[in-house]
Amino acid sequence: MKIEQAYTIVTSPGRNFVTLKVVTDEGVYGIGDATLNGREMAVVAYLEEHVIPALIGRDPQRIEDIWHYLYRGAYWRRGPVTMSAIAAVDLALWDIKAKLAGMPLYQLLGGKSRERVMTYAHCTGKDIDACLEEVKAHVALGYRAVRVQAGIPGIPTIYGVAKREGERYEPADAELPAEHVWSTEKYLNHVPKLFAAVREHFGDDLHVLHDVHHRLTPIEAARLGKAVEPYHLFWLEDCVPAENQEGFRLIRQHTTTPLAVGEVFNSIHDYRELLENQWIDYIRMPLSHGGGITHMRRVADLAGLYHVRTGFHGPTDLSPVCLGAAVHFDTWVPNFGIQEHMPHTEETDAVFPHDYCFEDGHFIVGEAPGHGVDIDEALAKQYPYKRASLPVNRLEDGTLWHW
Numbered sequence: 001m002k003i004e005q006a007y008t009i010v011t012s013p014g015r016n017f018v019t020l021k022v023v024t025d026e027g028v029y030g031i032g033d034a035t036l037n038g039r040e041m042a043v044v045a046y047l048e049e050h051v052i053p054a055l056i057g058r059d060p061q062r063i064e065d066i067w068h069y070l071y072r073g074a075y076w077r078r079g080p081v082t083m084s085a086i087a088a089v090d091l092a093l094w095d096i097k098a099k100l101a102g103m104p105l106y107q108l109l110g111g112k113s114r115e116r117v118m119t120y121a122h123c124t125g126k127d128i129d130a131c132l133e134e135v136k137a138h139v140a141l142g143y144r145a146v147r148v149q150a151g152i153p154g155i156p157t158i159y160g161v162a163k164r165e166g167e168r169y170e171p172a173d174a175e176l177p178a179e180h181v182w183s184t185e186k187y188l189n190h191v192p193k194l195f196a197a198v199r200e201h202f203g204d205d206l207h208v209l210h211d212v213h214h215r216l217t218p219i220e221a222a223r224l225g226k227a228v229e230p231y232h233l234f235w236l237e238d239c240v241p242a243e244n245q246e247g248f249r250l251i252r253q254h255t256t257t258p259l260a261v262g263e264v265f266n267s268i269h270d271y272r273e274l275l276e277n278q279w280i281d282y283i284r285m286p287l288s289h290g291g292g293i294t295h296m297r298r299v300a301d302l303a304g305l306y307h308v309r310t311g312f313h314g315p316t317d318l319s320p321v322c323l324g325a326a327v328h329f330d331t332w333v334p335n336f337g338i339q340e341h342m343p344h345t346e347e348t349d350a351v352f353p354h355d356y357c358f359e360d361g362h363f364i365v366g367e368a369p370g371h372g373v374d375i376d377e378a379l380a381k382q383y384p385y386k387r388a389s390l391p392v393n394r395l396e397d398g399t400l401w402h403w
Ligand SMILES: O=C(O)C(=O)C[C@H](O)[C@H](O)CO
Pocket: 037, 171, 211, 213, 263, 313, 314, 315, 317, 340, 390
């Protein structure tokens, strides 16, 4: 069997997605998610110029060899563009292999470790009361876990909260980066009140998560972690920019609040120090940015040595292809923690028909051979690409900060 054709499909049903389709000379095909929010066309160029020409003629069953050909063979290793391109190939090849085996992907990985996959919902609001309304609505839908993000008095635009009430939240909302303003002090003084309100209204059993989104220094993150201990969060996510893995040592020394990190990571090397020192509790790197299934299952195994569990990134800027493969991985992986769930639009789900389903706060994996997600190429053509950039953040004095 040989790879006869491979090509990218760029479509924008409400937001930009990039899909790689790999077709074999026996007609079986697989698809992978190559979406990198705000950098979509960089991954397309990398795939079309440097990856696809080298794939043609190769045996698609040699997943491991192709992975290393694209990783070690690139010379310029790692990075979000390279690893997203490798991930897209890897997801497509695992899709093909499972189809050839006539089994759903989770079976090929090792079978079910659980019947269904617990998710967490995004509950956001312009203020605490609005956020509590969203928590109430999502608890009624059966969610056991909610990520809460609310507006901060004195800060005009905040991560995770739509600009206008009732609108879907999409951060890549302008052709060139929108400029947001940030105040750590206003945030640190206000956000503990959000968790106090959630616990007061919804009790102790609901899992409560929060995304700091890279904006604190280690000592500020330590202050926040200590301040929220009475509310026993499920996790504080991305509390500091994580290039400095050593920064987590200081946070860990001060607080028992669990820490999640890694949606901007793209390799096992980004995690090694954090895991070996047990400075974190959940790994967030998604299949589509972290080199695919071949790489992520090694990361999950390393994490498992240190009692660390998975908590895959899963906003709407990862396509249903990545989410579908993630539900198979989540169903199999022994050290599963939780799966982020930000529902795609109906338009998106129509472009990407899939067999995973959602009920009572959980995903249920499908039984179709492969990862169970396809792409309607004719429909995809109706949604042309339009450049969209993630925002930048500035402190109140104008300093360019972390978004
Ligand atoms: O879903 C999350 O936890 C995020 O932090 C979402 C990110 O802002 C988003 O994926 C950036 O494209």
